[in-house]
Amino acid sequence: MKIGLVTFQRAHNYGAQFQAYALQKFLHDQGHDIEFVDYWPDYRKGMYDLVDLSALGSAMRPHRKLLATAKSLTKLGLTYPWKKQRRDRFEGFMDTRLNIPENARVSCGTDIPSHYDAYVFGSDQIWRYNKFNTYTGYDSVYWGKYPENSSALKITYAASMGVIPSGSQNNEFISKHLRNFAAISVREKSLRKLIAPLTDKPVHQVLDPAFLLEREQWSQIARQDLELPERFVLLYNLNKSPLAKRLADGVASRMGCEVIEVNSEVAPLKFSRRFFNTAGPAEFLALFSQASYVVSTSFHGVVFSLIYRKEFQALGLGANATRVTDLLADLGIDGRYAAAGEENLEPDLKQPLAYPRIQRKLDALRQQSIDFLEASLNAGPKAQPRLAVGS
Numbered sequence: 001m002k003i004g005l006v007t008f009q010r011a012h013n014y015g016a017q018f019q020a021y022a023l024q025k026f027l028h029d030q031g032h033d034i035e036f037v038d039y040w041p042d043y044r045k046g047m048y049d050l051v052d053l054s055a056l057g058s059a060m061r062p063h064r065k066l067l068a069t070a071k072s073l074t075k076l077g078l079t080y081p082w083k084k085q086r087r088d089r090f091e092g093f094m095d096t097r098l099n100i101p102e103n104a105r106v107s108c109g110t111d112i113p114s115h116y117d118a119y120v121f122g123s124d125q126i127w128r129y130n131k132f133n134t135y136t137g138y139d140s141v142y143w144g145k146y147p148e149n150s151s152a153l154k155i156t157y158a159a160s161m162g163v164i165p166s167g168s169q170n171n172e173f174i175s176k177h178l179r180n181f182a183a184i185s186v187r188e189k190s191l192r193k194l195i196a197p198l199t200d201k202p203v204h205q206v207l208d209p210a211f212l213l214e215r216e217q218w219s220q221i222a223r224q225d226l227e228l229p230e231r232f233v234l235l236y237n238l239n240k241s242p243l244a245k246r247l248a249d250g251v252a253s254r255m256g257c258e259v260i261e262v263n264s265e266v267a268p269l270k271f272s273r274r275f276f277n278t279a280g281p282a283e284f285l286a287l288f289s290q291a292s293y294v295v296s297t298s299f300h301g302v303v304f305s306l307i308y309r310k311e312f313q314a315l316g317l318g319a320n321a322t323r324v325t326d327l328l329a330d331l332g333i334d335g336r337y338a339a340a341g342e343e344n345l346e347p348d349l350k351q352p353l354a355y356p357r358i359q360r361k362l363d364a365l366r367q368q369s370i371d372f373l374e375a376s377l378n379a380g381p382k383a384q385p386r387l388a389v390g391s
Contacts, residue, residue, distance in 0.1 A: 001377060003027060004037040004116035006142060008124050009098055012048045012090040013264070014284045015210075015300030019123045021097050021281075022209035023157060025217070027120070027373070028099075036098060037112060037119070038105040043135035045107075050084060051076060060133070078268040082277045086266060089280020097221065097281075109146040116152055118377060119144070123158035123187060123209050129170070138173055144180030154180055155376045158187040158206050158369075161194075163319045174198050183376035185369075189326045206369035208327075210303050211362065218307060222285035231257040234291035238264050238298035241316030247338075247345055248295040251313075254349060257292060293349075299323045302336075306362065309355045312336060313347050331361050 005027075009020040020036070028034045046052065052072040060068065076083065094100060106112060126142035140146075144154045175198040178184060185204040186192050196203045210218075233255065235248035240263065252259045259274055262284065266277045279287065288294065288304040296302055297316035302324050305312035314324050315338040328334050333353060338345050 001117045002033040002035075002115070003118045003120055003377075004035055004113065006037045006039060006112075006119055006121045007126060009036045009038070009100060010040050010044075010048070010094065011124075012087065014281060015298065015303075016124050017090065017093055017098070017281050018300060018304075019158075019209045021093075021221075022211075022213050023120065023123065024099060026209065026212040026370075030374075032377075034099055035116075036100045037116075038100050039109075039112060039141055040105055040107060041135070041139065041141070042107050043130070043132045048087065048090070050080070050087060075268055079266040079277075082271070083266045085278040086280060089278065089283065093281040109141040110148075112141065112146040114147040114150055114152070118153035118155070121154065121156045121159060121181075122185075123160060125160045125162040127159050127161040129161075129163075138170075138177075140177060143173075143177035145177065153182055153377070153379070155183040155185070156181055157185055157373060158208055159185070159191075160187045160323065161191050171198055182379060183372075185372055185376075188323050189330075190322045204372050206372050207362075207365050208300075208303055210300065210307065211366050212369065215307050215309075218285055218304075219289055221282060222289055223282040224286070226283060226286045226290075228260070228287070228290050229258055231255065231292045232290075233257060233259045233293045233295065234287050235259055235261040236294065236296045236298050236301035237261055238296075238301065239316050239318070240264075241297045243345075244295050244297050244316050247313060247315065247347075251293055251295065251347060251349070255292060260287060260291075262287065299327075302327065306331075306358070309353075309359075311347075311349070311352055313338060313345070315345070330365065331358050333358065 005020065005024060007020050007023075008016040011017065024034050024036070104113070121142060121144055127138065129138060130136060144156075174195055178195065178199040178201070181201070184195075184199065184201055185206045186195070187206065187208055189205055192203050192205045233248050233252040235244060237244050248259050248261070260276055261274050262276050262279050267275060271277065276283065276287065285304070288308050288310065291310055294301060294305045294310045294312035296305065296312060296314045299317070299320070302312065302314045314336055317324055321337065324337050325334065328336055336353075
């Protein structure tokens, strides 16, 4: 079957690129012909350019546009060599690992190609309510509106919404656009509960695509020649939490090792051994595979801690915490997420996670997720999947 994947394949974000790669790799290994629908809307234009001039095209007042642009240029001047290397690594991963058709990028839903047998929408927060300078609201492309009047099968896999908005207007949009899909699956239990009453189709809960691949498959694309300390605490501080920093420093002190910190961007004037400012996807995987302990403020930091069977503590996700708490609850390790206000958090380093038990639960959930994909892709455009996952 020729399948087009619709997701955030161009985002310079570890989780976004990994979920895209994993779903592509898994479906390819099942014998399907896989390509990404290279949709990248105008409201995202320039997001990952070295020179960020997006403020100039925004609705800001003129003096604020100039101030924001001047700030961006100053920051670039302080970080350029590291920022370019990091950007090149993300672009290189896309070029070598993701099957994105050449010269096929589209920015408008009406230009979505119609030659696929099936479209799989997801994973990641493709259903988020956007709040960009030039665009506010849901993007109907990710809700299956296009291509219109197509007989191709459309399904979602592990779609996510991030922070879930409320209100009848949002529910009307969601209910209307869920009709575009023959089969629906989401990543979080909380999202499943929200949208289940808005459709007459079953809503299934499945694992993030990263779990569809085995640990050894991830290790094959990890960088092999990084010179790293024999023991270190990895701080994946996506949300820049001061508490996460203190926690990582405390754990490292107790373990007698150092901290290596990865953030969502190159931080100006932070170029010590501690900060790995230039990590691309391959370096990220190497860090997780070799870390002695992980502190994460990111959902995918938790995902790869579990894949690599690391001791970890997650915190600092704020309103986005449900994606982590739902997963940890399913695995019976709720305590590995620290709720807000736990200022004196000190993980018990003498009580390791029971990974044999956790892995059995992950294996069962993985098989259910695979069953959903197989049943949905083998169904006709108007058929329902045969298995209700996560019910």
